[in-house]
Amino acid sequence: MKSKRFNLANISKSLGLKKTYFASHVFDSRIDAGFDQDKSYKKVWQHFKGWEIETEKPVFDPEVFTMMDFRLKWKDSTSFTYVLPNKPTRALIEFTFFAPFFIPAGDYDKYLQRYIDQFLKVGKYTIKNVEQGIIPMSDYPFHQHHQKNITKIGTGGGWVRPSSGYSFRNSSRYVKQLIENIKSGRSAHQGITRNRFRTYDTIFLICSRIIMKWVNHYLLRCIAKTPFSKFLSFLMKRPPFLKMPGLFPLLKNGHF
């Protein structure tokens, strides 16, 4: 579908596959082509595959989930496994990457299988559902593609948190704000994604708690750049404050 502003009468025109639509305002969740073309921003992909498995024996505790298990890792990458049980015999096992590269499709399955065999050891199981996704985590200024009558939303609007790849919380907040803006006659996207702060979002909140106020834009750009695993393991371990200076040389040498 293509969208463009219809010069006369301030109406947006969207060309669908079969039909042309006219509206006074279009909400567009497609990622702008500029995102692929622009190499000046950092891009990390959260890509993953998950199996929802059912075991013969009750082996899971539905009250306990595993957020990021780093025991099984794809070499030189930030990769980890989630285990999200919803019944004693059922859980979603997800092998996830935060990486600037992709892997052969079949390799997710190998790692899921390996994780279940080596770490979960749940005995016999069957795969009930499969889910897979790729989420861009980037400091790209998605907001620059808003137009007067075309508001970018979702991933294409920069609603995904660059540090975590999550968007649901932002989506519910931003939709509310969007509706309030429209009701009040303001520009629909006003105050929604202020790019200057968007990048800082989760990373900054987490970092500022543990590595104080010197966390700056340079660090944030570096985080998205290369071995994110180093930074994440740093975050996970939460070293004491006195050990913090150890991070400075890494920053200086561009290791992050």
Ligand SMILES: Cc1cc2nc3c(=O)[nH]c(=O)nc-3n(C[C@H](O)[C@H](O)[C@H](O)COP(=O)(O)OP(=O)(O)OC[C@H]3O[C@@H](n4cnc5c(N)ncnc54)[C@H](O)[C@@H]3O)c2cc1C
């Ligand atoms: C398996 C999986 C699990 C996830 N789990 C979580 C989670 O737990 N928490 C979280 O915060 N995020 C999660 N995410 C990420 C979250 O789903 C996405 O970040 C979010 O849905 C992005 O919203 P969006 O509006 O950009 O895209 P979508 O939700 O994909 O919506 C885009 C819509 O536009 C339609 N569309 C696309 N192109 C066109 C076109 N040319 N013409 C017409 N229609 C079109 C699509 O069909 C789709 O319905 C998960 C993603 C996946 C795949």
